[in-house]
Amino acid sequence: MVKICIVGAGSAAFWLSWTRDLCVMKSAPGSTISLVDINKERLNAAYDVGSRYARELGVPITFEKTDDRRQALKGADYVINTAFGGYDYSERMRRTGEKNGYYRGIDAVEFNFVSDYYTILSFRQYQLALDIAADMEEICPDAWLCQVANPIFEVTTLLQRQRSRIKTVGFCDGYIGIYRLLLAIGLNPADADFQIAGLNHCIWLTRLKNKRTGEDGYPLIDRWIAKESQNYWNKHDLSIWEETLSPASVDMYKIYGLYPIGDTTRSFSWKYHYDLETSKKWFGPLGGTDSEVGTLVRLDRFQRNAERLMELTNNPDVKLTAEIPPVKGANEYSDFIDAVELGLEKRLVLNIPNNGIMAQLPGDLTVEVPVVVSKGGRLTPERPAPLPKRLMDFVITPRMLHAEWGLEAFTSGSREMLVENLIRDPRTRSERQARDTIDEILALPGNEDMAAHYR
């Protein structure tokens, strides 16, 4: 019996799987799920689908919908922030960047090619998260803020530094790429003892063992690379979100000594991203999730999800539990809530304040590590062995610096620091180019608040 507030409920691209995972939650019966969005059509659809799914299952959940966030926060135990500025918006920003010589836009940068991530221009994501946390301090100070929208690393780090009274956890399912790897190397997931750690979207297989035999699992990876990977790539067209088994991941592993999991290849240099031809070499025929082609595929999936949601709401006779069976999926916030509420203790991969968990990294940023979640919200993180120095110096620290640069620009409100961010971008050929690009983006219709913030 909890109250869950979902901010940006209408923009949840996979609302049906969200609904399903919320409805099958052990702590769902008697709970209230309050959906918040400013897009009325989407909000209505999410509300409709959610209520119907719960009814079909016969689970007594009270759904609410509102565009008044503060109202929805009243009595909330969990606030899930999934709000994202939207693909149209980010594509408009990207186009302005490309016009000025920044292939794939100014937010597709080395050590962070995640397209909806906004390394330096995530103004609205930062602002919204801070606003939500400020409201929570006033209205529901003991609630958990579950950050699902990107940039998770930057947002949760910012919240940790500025709104540390609010308990914040970042959720990202990127780590489940490990299962593709286990499948490929022939290690039964049930037998696998794996530990994944790093920064969000930049996570590494810090341990792989066979639980039954106690044997190290890395030799299986080496064998797969040596004997099977080429054959796999010849026969199998890598789709988007399949970076874990891409030549890029293997390349990173060879150089840095730990296997990168999920979309960690995006936290790397331009080596894999110079152009479409390069991306295809490293990520298969679509060129990975961030190439021109991969982005179209991704947008298309998003579009189809959104359309499907509208179709479902327009067809009240469709049986939703047939559409998506009521079997728990990959959304970890529902596991998290069950663990906290009911003591259904669970080991999850979460983004939480470092505070010494990874001693090589500053304490005041967020790391992604396995965490045992216990009743009442006790978090017991695993402390991974130190990452190899080469990995720290060539990948982790540069990734961290990009976050610091973006956050420094945001917290200082200095346009000059946005320019300094861009001056450190390898696509910049002159100070003028950087300065004009920032000015042009800030002058876009709809960016008035951003322009006022960055002076």
Add this chain to the structure above:
Amino acid sequence: MVKICIVGAGSAAFWLSWTRDLCVMKSAPGSTISLVDINKERLNAAYDVGSRYARELGVPITFEKTDDRRQALKGADYVINTAFGGYDYSERMRRTGEKNGYYRGIDAVEFNFVSDYYTILSFRQYQLALDIAADMEEICPDAWLCQVANPIFEVTTLLQRQRSRIKTVGFCDGYIGIYRLLLAIGLNPADADFQIAGLNHCIWLTRLKNKRTGEDGYPLIDRWIAKESQNYWNKHDLSIWEETLSPASVDMYKIYGLYPIGDTTRSFSWKYHYDLETSKKWFGPLGGTDSEVGTLVRLDRFQRNAERLMELTNNPDVKLTAEIPPVKGANEYSDFIDAVELGLEKRLVLNIPNNGIMAQLPGDLTVEVPVVVSKGGRLTPERPAPLPKRLMDFVITPRMLHAEWGLEAFTSGSREMLVENLIRDPRTRSERQARDTIDEILALPGNEDMAAHYR
């Protein structure tokens, strides 16, 4: 009464001032100075000029010359390493880089534009320093290794990590740029209490006070910038080595909150270095020390110094003490030796192992800080206040990463890591470009040992 061994004595560009500072040293009488070089002509000239200068002064110093370093190390108390691969050699490397699209060569990189520095290709400098230290461990394990040749930061860090039994100190006179600044802002150097700290070639005015009044000196800098700097730049053509008073230094100060001293502007992004036009804007008509023009001026000075040395040795009647009066100059190793030997305690700006001096930085690298040197070699470093976070994230850490990248390539002997270094260079447009450039440089005649090292 000490024995000083000077490795690369013939390549000391300013041998006359070196000679002078060694001869006026309080601990010079009765000492032996053993000059080592593989260039016989230069070695003979250095020997001749040194011996003559001492004779003219009537200081009993025994000069020796040899091309056998191990011989010279016998009984040494101080080993000064000034050996540098030479300008012809570095210009040849630069040309190969430029041919492949790397303006100013692959070792002129962001956060390190120091032209004789070799961020990634300093193979020979690393190798030589390690060889000297290895010989010292065997022959004179208690002697001090005084590193004067660049890259001081990298070399002393490498020695600290690999040959830590040898006491190593790095000497660089870049910090004396502070005196130009004091002159400009109208603070009498005798009244100035200043503290300068950072990494070599990347040092910052961490404290400036008027000793007499106790007042903060920074407002004088602000006043100079606001009221006088523009006029100064209008009337005064900045020469090379005048970065401290350049528009670039003022720009860095405005962004990072501490004033950069000496050639610290070279430890920055491409913002000041994109092309000659840009360099002129930031460093005056010569475009600073590292532009095409500045480099020519520098090479010309070097050439004239070398020619002057040969002239002096060919004209035994020239009175050297008239040529350069016997008044102590800026070379700090002589102060260092007097402090250690005679207890003439002195506060010097030195490069020494961090070990917690600057707590924001790893312990196992070298920092440049004021150090009181006492009898017997006790070093009492000052612990500067923490540097501003913005400065750490945007300048210091990136500078440090470049050092780590270069050292990792060297210590691993991995050609792949040289390529990874170059892939992180903003001038790189493709992996192929980086790979071909490294291959071409390693294939240059004279680089056979380097090619054998990097596999």
